[in-house]
Amino acid sequence: MARRPVNPPAEGWSLTIPHRLWTELSAHLFPFGGGAVLLAGHAEGARGPRLLAYDLITATNDTAYIPGEYGHRALAPSFVRDAAVRARDESAAYLAVHAHGGLDRVRFSSVDTASHERGYPALRQITGQTVGGLVFTPHAAAGDLWLADGSRTPLAETVIPGGNLLRLRPCPVTATPAGPGHDRQARLLGDVGQATLNRLRVAVVGLGGVGSILVEELARLGVGTLVLIDDDTVEATNLPRLVAAGKDDIGQLKTDLAARNAQRANPRIRLIPKATRVEHPEALNELALCDWIFLAADSASARHWVNATVQQFLIPGVQVGVKIPVDSAGCVGQIHTATRIMLPGDGCLWCNRLIDSTQLAIDMHPKAERDAARYVPGVPVPSVITLNTLAAAEALNHFVLAATGLHDDDHDHAAVIHRPRTRQRDLQDPRQDANCRWCTPAGRLGRGDSGSVVQTATL
Numbered sequence: 001m002a003r004r005p006v007n008p009p010a011e012g013w014s015l016t017i018p019h020r021l022w023t024e025l026s027a028h029l030f031p032f033g034g035g036a037v038l039l040a041g042h043a044e045g046a047r048g049p050r051l052l053a054y055d056l057i058t059a060t061n062d063t064a065y066i067p068g069e070y071g072h073r074a075l076a077p078s079f080v081r082d083a084a085v086r087a088r089d090e091s092a093a094y095l096a097v098h099a100h101g102g103l104d105r106v107r108f109s110s111v112d113t114a115s116h117e118r119g120y121p122a123l124r125q126i127t128g129q130t131v132g133g134l135v136f137t138p139h140a141a142a143g144d145l146w147l148a149d150g151s152r153t154p155l156a157e158t159v160i161p162g163g164n165l166l167r168l169r170p171c172p173v174t175a176t177p178a179g180p181g182h183d184r185q186a187r188l189l190g191d192v193g194q195a196t197l198n199r200l201r202v203a204v205v206g207l208g209g210v211g212s213i214l215v216e217e218l219a220r221l222g223v224g225t226l227v228l229i230d231d232d233t234v235e236a237t238n239l240p241r242l243v244a245a246g247k248d249d250i251g252q253l254k255t256d257l258a259a260r261n262a263q264r265a266n267p268r269i270r271l272i273p274k275a276t277r278v279e280h281p282e283a284l285n286e287l288a289l290c291d292w293i294f295l296a297a298d299s300a301s302a303r304h305w306v307n308a309t310v311q312q313f314l315i316p317g318v319q320v321g322v323k324i325p326v327d328s329a330g331c332v333g334q335i336h337t338a339t340r341i342m343l344p345g346d347g348c349l350w351c352n353r354l355i356d357s358t359q360l361a362i363d364m365h366p367k368a369e370r371d372a373a374r375y376v377p378g379v380p381v382p383s384v385i386t387l388n389t390l391a392a393a394e395a396l397n398h399f400v401l402a403a404t405g406l407h408d409d410d411h412d413h414a415a416v417i418h419r420p421r422t423r424q425r426d427l428q429d430p431r432q433d434a435n436c437r438w439c440t441p442a443g444r445l446g447r448g449d450s451g452s453v454v455q456t457a458t459l
């Protein structure tokens with residue numbers, strides 16, 4: 001298959017489609033060209049408003065179509081009505097989808113445009129939400145959006161977060177050559193790949209041993225904006241594992257240390273430090289604007305809130321963890337590091353039993369009560385920089401290759417488990433509960449602002 005163009009993030013309206021939905025939609029659209037409607041939530045984004053597709057209604061049989069007046073097949077009025085009523089009831093955008101021939105470029109025909117002008121003003125009145133049309137080839141997408149306020153705007157890009165973080169546009173973008181600082185890197189990632197990293201907004205949740213490595217490397221890679229979330233301060237026992245930390249940093253906020261390191265690695269980086277717990281509305285609101293989230297905090301509450309943000313706002317992420325079992329006699333068990341890809345619409349951390357609800361309930365209490373409720377108060381868990389590095393490197397490599405479209409498989413989302421004592425490396429596909437309230441269309445998948453982050457702070 002021809003190599004797909006890599007496009008840096010665009011300014012303006014975007015649509016994100018979870019990769020499972022895109023797989024289903026692609027099979028329906030190509031090569032024979034069936035019609036469909038996407039239902040989408042809404043959220044603000046770093047570069048413009050975002051539509052968040054969460055469900056797909058495919059036109060699967062002849063009753064869904066009528067012969068078009070101008071030679072096209074058109075969606076039948078009853079199919080359109082039923083989909084529009086669902087969009088109204090769910091406060092969702094209604095996006096009619098079809099395919100054209102070709103590969104890297106796509107545009108609406110004059111027949112398409114005429115049919116939008118005939119039909120969309122009425123549909124917009126029915127739903128009270130954004131309505132619009134989309135046209136796809138396997139590598140390109142264009143959209144014509146009719147907004148609830150009466151205006152009309154083109155869709156700048158369609159984002160599909162899977163094994164690769166795909167961005168489809170009406171035609172491929174060319175980028176100016178990377179600056180000399182990133183010349184060697186751009187020889188692998190391409191100039192558009194480097195430009196992509198420069199425009200991404202990435203969050204690191206948890207700035208301890210793993211998080212400090214992530215921040216250092218993301219800044220050196222040339223990621224444009226970093227959101228840094230941690231409410232903790234540096235302690236003497238942290239120093240061997242915190243990148244570029246010294247004795248003078250004891251007592252300082254971990255966000256300050258991380259910001260200083262990122263700035264030194266890349267003076268032009270934009271930093272948004274939030275010295276709060278992740279469930280604080282200020283942190284959640286910043287998180288919901290990101291293109292990618294690294295979860296390097298190990299508390300049940302951090303896992304829960306990041307998991308919820310990934311699913312509700314369709315933001316891909318990766319959870320990084322290290323487990324070192326040592327019993328009271330000092331016997332060391334099977335050490336492992338885990339790097340788990342979190343994709344919207346895929347088996348989430350709840351589905352995979354990776355959030356402990358008892359621990360989560362304790363985490364949601366005020367600090368004094370949390371400390372009192374811990375079953376082993378004050379016993380530090382083992383932590384070693386080399387193991388943190390192994391997990392962080394796996395997560396960072398995955399991110400770089402995904403953001404620049406270099407993974408072989410768009411659908412690979414397996415977790416990577418390293419067991420350094422036996423030198424094994426295993427892949428684990430996540431499982432999904434059919435009715436998960438977070439990662440399925442029946443739950444909060446893609447609901448964006450309509451299940452506002454602050455509202456979701458009540459479980």
Ligand SMILES: [Zn+2]
Nearest residue numbers: 098109112135
């Ligand atoms: Zn068309």
Ligand SMILES: [Zn+2]
Nearest residue numbers: 348351436439
């Ligand atoms: Zn789930």
